[in-house]
Each structure stands twice: as C-alpha cells, then as structure tokens.
Amino acid sequence: MGLKAALSKPFAAFVIKGINRWKKNAIKAQEDTLLKIVGAAKNTAFGKDHKFAGIKDYADFKKQVPIRDYEELRPYIDRVVAGEKDVMWKGKPQYFAKTSGTTSGIKYIPISKESMPEHIKAARNALLTYVHETGNVRFIDGKMIFLQGSPVMTKKNGINVGRLSGIVANLVPAYLQKNRLPSYQTNCIEDWEEKVDAIVGETIHQDMTLISGIPPWVQMYFDRLAARSGGKKIKDIFPNFELFVYGGVNFEPYRAKIEASIGRKIDAIETYPASEGFIAYQDKQDDKGLLLLADAGMFYEFIPADEFYNDHPSRLSLAGVEIGVNYVLILNTNAGLWGYVIGDTVKFVSKDPYKIVVTGRIKHFISAFGEHVIGEEVEHALLSVANEEGVGITEFTVAPQVNTPKGELPYHEWFVEFASFPEDMAAFSKKVDEALQKKNIYYFDLIEGKILQPLIIRSLQKDAFVRYMKVQGKLGGQNKVPRLANDRKIADDLSSFITRPEDEEQRRIN
Incomplete structure (x- = not known):
C-alpha cells in the first residue's frame, strides 16, 4: 500500500466528522448559508437593488428576490461578463464556466474564488466518503482517468473562460497529478473522437483503477479500448479497475451495457456537479439517493414542478420539502446567482439525512x-x-x-x-x-x-x-x-x- 492510500483512511475519518455535523443539522446549515452569502453580497449592485441589507431570514429574502432563469438575470450577468466588478458578487469572478443553452445560446456562469474550492472539496469528499464506508483504498495507488472537456482557457475581459470540467482539470491537487491521465496535451484535443483514440493509446497499458465521466462517453472509450485490444473486456485490460465515478445523466439506461463491457460489476459513485455548483453525491453504495450538500456555499429553494408555471407558485426552503414530490431546483450561490432556475428537477427520497434523486429537466x-x-x-x-x-x-x-x-x-x-x-x-x-x-x-x-x-x-x-x-x-x-x-x-x-x-x-x- 502506498503512502497516499495509507493516509486516506484517517483523513477520510476526519472529513466525515465534519460532514456529519452539518448533515445532522442541514436546515440550520442552510439558514446560516443564506445569511452568510446575502451578507457578503449586500454592497453589490444586485444586493442594493434587492435590499439585501434588510434581509434577516428566508421570508425577507423571498420578498426581495424573484425567481429568474438565465435570460431574466442576463442584464446583471452581461455587466459581469463586460468586466464590471461588484455586480452580483463582490469583486470579479475567478472564472466563467461556458455552457450551451437551448434558448440562451452560450451562457457564462460565474465561478468565484469562494465557490471554486467548493467544487474541488465536494469531488474530493465523494471519494473520501467512499473510502470511509468501504475501506477500499486500492484505487488510490493506481492511475485515474477523468474524461472531460479541454482545459484550454480563453479570456473574456481579463477573466478565464472554459468548460467546467476543463477548469477543474487545471485545479487537480498536486498529490493526484502523478496518478492522473490523460496527459495535458491529449486533454487539449478538441475533436472528441480523436481525443478518445488518443486517450486509449495513453491508457491501454496503464494500471487504471478509477475511471470518471458521463456514461455514454465512457462507453465510447470502452468500445474503443475493446476494439484496440482485440475484443477484450475492460476487466482484462484493467484488472485493478475498482471504481467508476459518473454524473450528468441517469446511469440506469447505460448500466447493463457498461457492466457488460467491463465484464463484472464494480463499485460506482454518482455525483451531481453543475457549472453553478456541486450539489450532491452518493454517500452509500447501497443507497441511490444523493446527499444534498447543505454546507457548500449554496442556498437551495424548491418549487413543486406542477406549480412552476403558475403565476404564484409555492417556494420552499429545505425546511418545507416533502419526500416523493417533484421539485424544480432553485440556486442562490456564493458566486452571485440569485433565485436562479438551474433547470433540473429533483425528488427527495430521505429527510434524515436530506437525499435527492435527479428526475429530469423542467423544460424536457x-x-x-x-x-x-x-x-x-x-x-x-x-x-x-x-x-x-x-x-x-x-x-x-x-x-x-x-x-x-x-x-x-x-x-x-x-x-x-x-x-x-x-x-x-x-x-x-x-x-x-x-x-x-x-x-x-x-x-x-x-x-x-x-x-x-x-x-x-x-x-x-x-x-x-x-x-x-x-x-x-x-x-x-x-x-x-x-x-x-x-x-x-x-x-x-x-x-x-x-x-x-x-x-x-x-x-x-x-
């Protein structure tokens, strides 16, 4: 066992203690988060326009901040993109995550110096939670692959712009860099098919132990590995492959084919990252519910999906949700998104602790x-x-x-x-x-x-x-x-x- 693997168990135990504190007091954690981020943004243009200085609780917040999608927030976001500071969050964003919208064209989602560490911490904690639960640390000593977007950045009015996965690729902790594949040069290839072929060439003879990505594109990688190896199963190409980390889509439509490609069942962790924030992850192997991150710099709101298009829909904090109801998820973040309709729908499967499943998109x-x-x-x-x-x-x-x-x-x-x-x-x-x-x-x-x-x-x-x-x-x-x-x-x-x-x-x- 390598040093990193040996140290991961006590470190995981330490991290879990902190997670358990907010997990048992999720509503209080959310109330504190709301007041903290509102207080931090009270002197911004948005904060002044919406009387943040006078907000004392969630009831006040709902009176001052309407629900909006990207287009409705665009007058503020455009000012941020133009380089103006103190618009929606203090100072300027550290990054813009560039995404594609069906109605808004290209979107620029602000990521602040306060919100970026939460993305990294959540991804780390998802793995540490798995280590603590299973005791499995073998994957830590092997090679890890993250099938993701290009890490190449552009600039927009002095601010780095890229896909979220590409931004995160530049911030992989130093202690994981030696384990990480593909190479930076390969990761920069823009053509996806060319990139997958290059990744296959770099990884096929490596000791891959963790593979992460969106299931359909991981399946493409597996198919090309099999073709390059003469039809071998993934378990025979990577005998120490221990853990599959995925997000972005429901895994179930892909599970049978991916498991057939691997040739055996392996442990998997579902995550729920978005450009706007890392929202939840699976913390138990035998529980498909995702632990809602109540202490990650975001205050969540929920609107029953069947009321969403009403003139005055119900608008709930975590304290008001019920199990089994389909909700539209609303975000308020420490990067300056307020009353923001992310577009996803979720359903609670537990309130002790608060766990969700993603049920779809409100526009889909x-x-x-x-x-x-x-x-x-x-x-x-x-x-x-x-x-x-x-x-x-x-x-x-x-x-x-x-x-x-x-x-x-x-x-x-x-x-x-x-x-x-x-x-x-x-x-x-x-x-x-x-x-x-x-x-x-x-x-x-x-x-x-x-x-x-x-x-x-x-x-x-x-x-x-x-x-x-x-x-x-x-x-x-x-x-x-x-x-x-x-x-x-x-x-x-x-x-x-x-x-x-x-x-x-x-x-x-x-």
Whole structure:
C-alpha cells in the first residue's frame, strides 16, 4: 500500500466528522448559508437593488428576490461578463464556466474564488466518503482517468473562460497529478473522437483503477479500448479497475451495457456537479439517493414542478420539502446567482439525512395534450421492461407525434438504439406503454379516452446517437442527449437513422 492510500483512511475519518455535523443539522446549515452569502453580497449592485441589507431570514429574502432563469438575470450577468466588478458578487469572478443553452445560446456562469474550492472539496469528499464506508483504498495507488472537456482557457475581459470540467482539470491537487491521465496535451484535443483514440493509446497499458465521466462517453472509450485490444473486456485490460465515478445523466439506461463491457460489476459513485455548483453525491453504495450538500456555499429553494408555471407558485426552503414530490431546483450561490432556475428537477427520497434523486429537466417533458410526462417516468417505463426481458438499451429519446398520417390518433414516438433486440417489438412496445400508464395518470387517461394511441418505438441504427451528436457539434465532454422534447426538432433529425424492419430482423438473426 502506498503512502497516499495509507493516509486516506484517517483523513477520510476526519472529513466525515465534519460532514456529519452539518448533515445532522442541514436546515440550520442552510439558514446560516443564506445569511452568510446575502451578507457578503449586500454592497453589490444586485444586493442594493434587492435590499439585501434588510434581509434577516428566508421570508425577507423571498420578498426581495424573484425567481429568474438565465435570460431574466442576463442584464446583471452581461455587466459581469463586460468586466464590471461588484455586480452580483463582490469583486470579479475567478472564472466563467461556458455552457450551451437551448434558448440562451452560450451562457457564462460565474465561478468565484469562494465557490471554486467548493467544487474541488465536494469531488474530493465523494471519494473520501467512499473510502470511509468501504475501506477500499486500492484505487488510490493506481492511475485515474477523468474524461472531460479541454482545459484550454480563453479570456473574456481579463477573466478565464472554459468548460467546467476543463477548469477543474487545471485545479487537480498536486498529490493526484502523478496518478492522473490523460496527459495535458491529449486533454487539449478538441475533436472528441480523436481525443478518445488518443486517450486509449495513453491508457491501454496503464494500471487504471478509477475511471470518471458521463456514461455514454465512457462507453465510447470502452468500445474503443475493446476494439484496440482485440475484443477484450475492460476487466482484462484493467484488472485493478475498482471504481467508476459518473454524473450528468441517469446511469440506469447505460448500466447493463457498461457492466457488460467491463465484464463484472464494480463499485460506482454518482455525483451531481453543475457549472453553478456541486450539489450532491452518493454517500452509500447501497443507497441511490444523493446527499444534498447543505454546507457548500449554496442556498437551495424548491418549487413543486406542477406549480412552476403558475403565476404564484409555492417556494420552499429545505425546511418545507416533502419526500416523493417533484421539485424544480432553485440556486442562490456564493458566486452571485440569485433565485436562479438551474433547470433540473429533483425528488427527495430521505429527510434524515436530506437525499435527492435527479428526475429530469423542467423544460424536457412531453405535454402536447396535458400529460406532462417527465424523464424519470420514461426511463422507468423503458428500463423496467427492458430489464425484465433482457433487452439492451444503448440510448433513447421521446417526442410527440401530433401530425399523424391518414387521420390516426397522435402518439408518443420513441427513438431507441438497442444493444440487443426484443423478440417481439410489438409486445415489447405494449408493455412499455402500460408501464408508462402506471407511472403517469394523465397519460393513462389520454390512452383510455382515445385521445392518444399507444406509443410507437422506432429502432435506430447502431451509433445513431453518436452520429447525431457529432452533427450537432455536441459529441463528448459534458453534453447529453435530452430524454424528452415537447417538439419534433430532435425527432425529425433522428428519423434518418430509423432502421428498416428487414434490417432489424437480420440483426436479430446475426
């Protein structure tokens, strides 16, 4: 056992003591965080405009600070991007995390000298929590790979700009640098396919023990490793591979294929990082709930998802949440985002401690007829049936089909790339539809009332989603395929990848 591995256990025990203090008093930690960040920003332009000096508690805060998305906060953010100081947070940001929005184009998310350490600490603590729980420190002595965006920075009015993962790549602690792959030069490659090939070349003969990244892009890495090694399983290429760390999307649609690629089950940690802040991570191997980080420089608010588009929706602090309710997550951060709609929806699965699961995106839903089907529901419907029947799913997305030919009833159209096919596609589709009806009563009513016909599954060609994302310029990095859309843009683009029935039959035979 190396020195780092030996020291990690006592260090993990020390860190866990601090985590347990705020975990047991999460509401108090949130109340303290709110007053701390409001006090720090009271002399900023935003703080003066919203009377921060007079805010004494959450009730005062709600009166002064409305809920806003990026576009609504843009007048302030544009001033920050232009180089003005003391606008939303004291001084100027340390970085801008550059992200892509569906309606806002490029977004510049401020990261301050106060918020950046919280990103690093949360990522570290996720690993230390695992060490403390399992006692496994073997992975610490091996090589670790983080499949991420380029660390190359640009400047905007004197402030460093990059993708969040690229910014973090520049801040990996010195004690991990010798363990870390790929090389800086390889990490700087912009073309994702070229980059993955280079990473394969650098890592295939290394002792990889930890691999981290968004599941679909990790799967691409595994596929290319297998191809380069003559079809070997990952466990045979990396016999000491111990831990998979992932985030950004629900792992379940990818689990079966990734585990098949590895050749055995391994431990995994789910994380919930965002450009706006590191929100939660999995702290127990046998519990899929993510521990909400109540003491990480962010004050959270929650709006019931079914009220979000109301004129006056309920607006709750952590003290007011209930288990099982789908909430839109609102952030207030020590980088100067206030009443900020991050766009994600979450559901609490525990209040002792406070744990969440991410259920989707508030703008990623289907409600062409009032059904308001969300990501969590379609994932459950498809995967529950696929797992029951031993069907492999590579990727999928769902859209409404309203303009049907020949006067047929409209329906939900599912675009699915199968890793292994159902024996009977019609029977499989029927089961998925029934599973969705059980999850969403509004969808059930529309099917029963003959407003919608049952869903239709379109089987897509191999690598259809990879090719689609490449055309969109979103291959790799932190980019994800939306599970749902309330329009036909993605669906229409994917239609050219639909397989013919005879192709499907031939692939089943082969």
